[in-house]
Amino acid sequence: MSEDRRLMVLRAIVQDYVQTSEPVGSKALVERHHLGVSAATVRNDMALLEEEGLIHAPHTSAGRVPTDAGYRVFVDRLSAVKPLGQGERRAIGQFLQGAVDLDDVVDRTVRLLASLTRQVAVVQYPSLTRSTVRHIELVPMGSSHLMIVLIVNTGRVEQRVVDTGRVLADATGEALVASIRSRINEVAAGVPFTVAATRLRRLVGEADEADRAALEAVVSALGDALVEEREERVVLAGQANLARAGADFPRSIGPILEALEEHVTLLRLLGQLGDDPELVSVRIGSENPVTGLQSTSLVSMGYGSGSERVASLGVLGPTRMDYPTTMASVRAVARYVSEILDENQAT
């Protein structure tokens, strides 16, 4: 018995099951795929595949269904990522080109992914931790308040309002603001967050008595913004696609929707990518540590400007999904988004 043929059978089972969503039997298999053997032979192979835990029969007399392990073998050894068509690629590029700012890029991306794959799309905002400060702007507001606007190299903008406890509207006040502005930009602009945070703290130590309080207020607010855990955000789209594929989920889709609202765990999931950031990562069913998502698969990939991977995006669907096509879409979108960020970076 050739191992090769057994794998061919597995591949055929996966393909048929993905297409029809019904357990596939030996007879149907030999009809639809031209394996050069009879149904009985296929049955023997199936028995072995079942022993290996790659397929499984829902009950004694139904066809076979791939197990999570079966999909794993399929993804790793039996399928090639099928490249997207020319037209499709161009459509992606054009759709994303129109974006006007970072929010818009993320928003468009997540919708694009959802409609492309007809599944739930997840896009993580570029993380701050690996980012650098581009510029910090101070805007006086009211008599003693200051709005701090932090501009990040990924195009993201954070803002905070602090009370400096000093009158800023007069000439001395304006001079103070200008001085603080230039001092903090001098040490922080163009520098990674972690470095910026320590340098800013040092700056406070060196300041003379008069400015100390105001500078301290600004720096502490900036420090908050720099370490802020809310920095990590995700955006979702295509939840409706879950309902469409409702039959694929043993229980209802409720637990899945719940899991999707736990952005924190979603982020952790997206963070755990495979070894090679250039590769699409696939987590299948029970490989997935999150309760509620164990009947789903997550296809994800990192993206970012330059060679730096600043965040991830992906697609979540039933384990019974068309892996090659989905992987192709995710990869293509991740690359386009990276390109867009690169361009923004350059400006």
Add this chain to the structure above:
Amino acid sequence: MSEDRRLMVLRAIVQDYVQTSEPVGSKALVERHHLGVSAATVRNDMALLEEEGLIHAPHTSAGRVPTDAGYRVFVDRLSAVKPLGQGERRAIGQFLQGAVDLDDVVDRTVRLLASLTRQVAVVQYPSLTRSTVRHIELVPMGSSHLMIVLIVNTGRVEQRVVDTGRVLADATGEALVASIRSRINEVAAGVPFTVAATRLRRLVGEADEADRAALEAVVSALGDALVEEREERVVLAGQANLARAGADFPRSIGPILEALEEHVTLLRLLGQLGDDPELVSVRIGSENPVTGLQSTSLVSMGYGSGSERVASLGVLGPTRMDYPTTMASVRAVARYVSEILDENQAT
């Protein structure tokens, strides 16, 4: 036959049905509510209510279920918004107090509303059209690019990058940027968007030849930002609650999820509030113009800083919902959010 009693019966039916989610019969009614009459009498009243189109029997021999019109009467005439408990109110206030910026306020609000009502929560971002410009900041980037940061009185921040076509890094460049900054802030700061847009355009006309091009680039980008339709954004939470209430939806919840992803139509819906902005607006089932949402009710209310209503928030659930409690929650949250915005406004 007293009309009063008939309405009592309707109220009892609504209350029981909301609680049990099963058609309610005459016998169960007299047992659970102490109407001073017998089941037969109630049956007569029911027959009349059915003629009026306020209730409806799913089939010949089942209990009665309120129609959309029945809920309408219940909401308008038979129920009082039940005030929230002391502890609940305090919890709301504390939860929202912790917010660090506008994004955070909106995010917390939508989650709070979802968990409070156990339904789908919808929060619209404060709209730009009714807002005023607080400040416009210009940040040079690269040699000829300028980042424009528009700070709105609601705390929102928009940014754009434009190419001025001029070298900005040298002394003349810096002077130019400073001059543009002060000129646009002079005409636009503190002014409503619509006014700001026209004043800015006039400014371009008055500028002398040398600065014209750069100023024009900035103003046109600002104009975009000011009229931008994407300005209208909504955030959702609690979609999982739909699955929990799955039995309430005749078809699957798919169409509802789809409708929820159409942010544009959602926004239109939120925009159509009742006459009095201080009142909670309720749209019940088929009163709702959006396909896919006709088996749901939307409970919404405007919010905003000062007396100006800048946006809406609300809750979407099955028509079979606990209206008094939901309305109370929506109203309480809307008021707290308004307060928070007021405080931010003040600073």
Add this chain to the structure above:
DNA sequence: ACTTGGCACTCGTCGATCGAGAGTGCCAGA
């Protein structure tokens, strides 16, 4: 003029039964 108890009737729900069909496992032969 209402209200009430009684009663026949309607209809959907639930459970059991049964036949059809798909698919398997295994065996004997090539």
Add this chain to the structure above:
DNA sequence: TCTGGCACTCTCGATCGACGAGTGCCAAGT
């Protein structure tokens, strides 16, 4: 090692009947 054949298993869908909740209506009571 493959193949054809065959008996067996198990699910699915349809059918049927008993059950019960709930109604509508009527005649009598207040």
